[in-house]
Amino acid sequence: MALSDDFLMELRNRADIESTISSYVNLKRAGRISKGLCPFHGEKTASFTVYPDTQSYYCFGCGNGGDVITFIKNIENLDYIDAVRFLADRVGLQMPDENSYDNTMNKRRLRMLEANRDAARFFFKCLTTPDGAVGYTYFRNRGLTDDTIKRFGLGFAPDSFNALTNYMLGKGYTKDELVYANLARRSQKNPNNIYDNFRNRVMFPIIDVKGNVIAFGGRVMDDSKPKYLNTSDTLVYKKSMGVFALNLAKKSGKDNLILCEGYMDVIALHQAGFTNAVAGLGTALTSEQAQLLSRYASEILISYDADEAGQKAAARALSIFKKTSAKIKVLHLSGGKDPDEIIKNYGVEKMKAIITGAANEVEFALLREHNKYDVASDDGKRQYLQAAIKVLSTVGAIELEIYASRIADELSVSKDVIVSEAKRQAKRNQSTAQKREFTEIQKKDDILDKLNPQRRMFYRAAKAEEMLIALVMANPEFLTGIDEKLSADDYITDFNRRIFKSVTDRLREGKSAEISFLYGELTEDEISAVAKIQTISHTLKNTYAECEDCINVILGEKNKKVIHNGDDISDEDFLKFFKE
């Protein structure tokens, strides 16, 4: 590792954490801190906190925390060096010479991307060979033009155990490289042998927004299983973040994206002129994919299959997108089970009409309930009314007016009753949601518990240890005084001792001990833990007297070393310990 301290200091000064995070999260300033809705987990009340003083952030909801580099790493899904490079680019800072820092991971990533690109070329070329004719015929039978095939870089993996492997070994890739990229697998009988991962499948390269081939999806051409085989997670690809065709869709010039279920739907839509279509990879939409998509469009049109499974998936996707800033609509597909079929059967105009008539979230939810019941019968009418009120209890005042009127007319019931019942339920929802969020935050308290298994056993000492770390990080001038009374050896819990030692060793050498400088010594979780510890200093007066209190508690507990179970002690109660 080891980028120089000077470089990191310059980066820290130029890439201010508050303004950097502001371009991703809507932050509100409150005194010395800023708060916003966490981009890493869904929440309605802001527990994501940015501390300009310490140039750190911490989310009390999910425990994600660190410095500006950690933030970029997590939000852009980059490794450490790439996150540094990303920030340096952004603020116009020249990266140091490659040989001056350990670049192994980055080199490995680049090599893997190269391998993927070569493999994509190989699969594409196969379409024009006798072995690949069957793949080419498949695409053409599905109505794809040569242009489309080229545009998506589609290809074919021959029915062979070593076609790709031999080709890639010939190009100088090692067996390890092919296995790590998930292009090949190791034989169980003889691990020295490798064989092609994708065989007898049409191939869809997954390309990220920067144009890198990061993975592949391979589809069988008949009914054999598994229908799809996708690259598993590698250094350059995380399945939960993968989106097919986002590289093309982001250039569509449109402010919305059509989210489909499968590759073929996306390709058919692009070919018909809907170049803003994308698909998730694998079956169920993840919150990471939703976050990613909502960064590229303010409206998402969900276009899942018309069958029950597809509609269930659409309802699920709706609830996931609720936690993002994107507006959501659901396409009501008719005339075919998926966009591919609809365009084939009825043409582009039909698809356009479906997109224009897309149902918003409320309409979709009401329609789903409506389809469940026979509203011609009294019983069905009553059940639908109950379900509809439940839906309306989650909407705003204007929508409530509109839909309550519609339902009242349709069912010949009083609109006022629907409105007041929906409002009553809304109140109830609110208090349950608040309770739930509160318990979730309580549960998360503890990244510190997770990383420091001795913490609950020596709770009183551990809290004082953490406070002392926070104090010395925020006020390095206290170190001389602390050194006279206590050393790292006096720390009782191992994890805190290690952090305290890292921080104070650096300070004694006259170096900065901010999080950005501790990367070499800490894991990602540990970085979050230190960010959590740093938040403590914002609840304190930051006086040397507080350091002395902590030291006395630590030394006192060290002599006692009794187990103190602090499961039920709040931070406020703990502060009172000092006054005992």
Ligand SMILES: [Zn+2]
């Ligand atoms: Zn969070």
